[in-house]
Amino acid sequence: MWPTDSKNIRVTRQRVFLFSFLLLAVLGFFLTMILLRKPAEYYELKGFALGTYVRIVVSSKRMNPKIIAEAILDDMQRITYKFSTTDPRSVLKMLNERPDEWVDVDEETFALLKAAYAFAELTEGAFDPTIGSLLELWGFQGNYENLRVPSKEEISKTLERVGYTNVHFDEKRMRVMLKNGVKLDLGGIAKGYALERAKKIALSFDPQATGFVEAGGDIVVVGPKFGKYPWVIGVKNPRGEGIVGYIYLKSGAVATSGDYERYFEVDGVRYHHILDPKSGYPAQGVWSITVISEDAVTADVLATAGFVEAGRDWKKVVLDFPRMGGHVMLILSSGEVKKSDTFELFEKQ
Numbered sequence: 623m624w625p626t627d628s629k630n631i632r633v634t635r636q637r638v639f640l641f642s643f644l645l646l647a648v649l650g651f652f653l654t655m656i657l658l659r660k661p662a663e664y665y666e667l668k669g670f671a672l673g674t675y676v677r678i679v680v681s682s683k684r685m686n687p688k689i690i691a692e693a694i695l696d697d698m699q700r701i702t703y704k705f706s707t708t709d710p711r712s713v714l715k716m717l718n719e720r721p722d723e724w725v726d727v728d729e730e731t732f733a734l735l736k737a738a739y740a741f742a743e744l745t746e747g748a749f750d751p752t753i754g755s756l757l758e759l760w761g762f763q764g765n766y767e768n769l770r771v772p773s774k775e776e777i778s779k780t781l782e783r784v785g786y787t788n789v790h791f792d793e794k795r796m797r798v799m800l801k802n803g804v805k806l807d808l809g810g811i812a813k814g815y816a817l818e819r820a821k822k823i824a825l826s827f828d829p830q831a832t833g834f835v836e837a838g839g840d841i842v843v844v845g846p847k848f849g850k851y852p853w854v855i856g857v858k859n860p861r862g863e864g865i866v867g868y869i870y871l872k873s874g875a876v877a878t879s880g881d882y883e884r885y886f887e888v889d890g891v892r893y894h895h896i897l898d899p900k901s902g903y904p905a906q907g908v909w910s911i912t913v914i915s916e917d918a919v920t921a922d923v924l925a926t927a928g929f930v931e932a933g934r935d936w937k938k939v940v941l942d943f944p945r946m947g948g949h950v951m952l953i954l955s956s957g958e959v960k961k962s963d964t965f966e967l968f969e970k971q
């Protein structure tokens with residue numbers, strides 16, 4: 623009996639030893655993994671597109687984030703020339719040069735023009751993609767070489783060639799026709815479109831990618847910082863230095879339109895690049911508007927539309943825009959700040 627027993631004990635001891643060894647090895651492995659695990663690193667790429675500075679900040683565990691950032695910048699540059707009003711490669715320029723005829727366009731152009739039309743309807747023409755001739759008259763196109771204050775007569779004549787209902791769509795054959803001499807300008811939507819695409823490109827490379835893309839102060843979030851924290855975005859003071867507030871975003875987009883970045887002055891009067899399609903003059907009464915939205919296109923367009931509309935009726939903007947998907951903060955030219963209730967949700971971490 624004894625010898626067998628002692629053999630059993632030896633076997634049991636061996637097993638305990640082996641088990642403890644394996645347990646330690648597994649624990650050691652996980653401990654090393656935890657210690658070696660680095661926090662997500664953000665790759666940053668700066669560039670120029672859509673007539674402004676672009677900053678791409680992206681992180682991916684699946685692949686080199688540099689590849690993602692470069693693909694995004696390439697696409698933003700592609701969008702810049704495709705929807706420019708002056709570039710020889712531009713589809714928009716080609717359309718503007720062929721009035722009163724059906725012109726075949728590609729799927730992307732068709733979809734973007736239809737989106738612009740829908741936003742014009744939604745904002746009752748405060749955002750109007752057929753404002754091209756008026757912008758040209760003021761010199762707010764190309765490289766802003768011909769800035770001037772036109773006469774009242776020139777403005778009222780040019781306004782006859784503005785009006786989004788003059789854009790016609792042939793759904794079946796994917797064609798577009800511009801009537802009554804209207805000219806397209808997508809300056810109020812192209813940046814938002816490029817940002818929205820930037821986000822989709824990042825997520826198509828890696829659905830877990832995080833970061834943000836910024837173009838001239840407009841921002842789209844790719845994913846929360848380190849996968850869990852909001853990005854902190856400052857709202858610029860439209861008169862003077864510094865920041866007037868912070869917003870915290872884990873997803874979605876934010877756009878700002880103001881009278882302080884692209885303008886010229888004559889006899890102490892400031893003329894800026896957001897024109898009221900009703901009066902033909904730069905929209906009055908607002909210094910800046912910041913719009914937070916689920917998507918960058920809505921944010922960009924509603925910022926332009928809200929800037930125009932708020933000069934006439936700021937209450938309407940603050941009350942109505944959340945229903946269109948835009949949470950608004952206005953800085954009126956009295957210096958007063960007005961916000962939609964929903965905006966405050968983004969001011970807390």
Ligand code: ADP
Binds near residue numbers: 757762926
């Ligand atoms: P930013 O480009 O500085 O972000 P916006 O997003 O408000 O400013 O876009 C302004 C641009 O939109 C102008 O440069 C012009 O190309 C175009 N634009 C100006 N006024 C209007 C308008 N009422 N509707 C649509 N587009 C406009």
Ligand code: MG
Binds near residue numbers: 877922
């Ligand atoms: Mg904008």
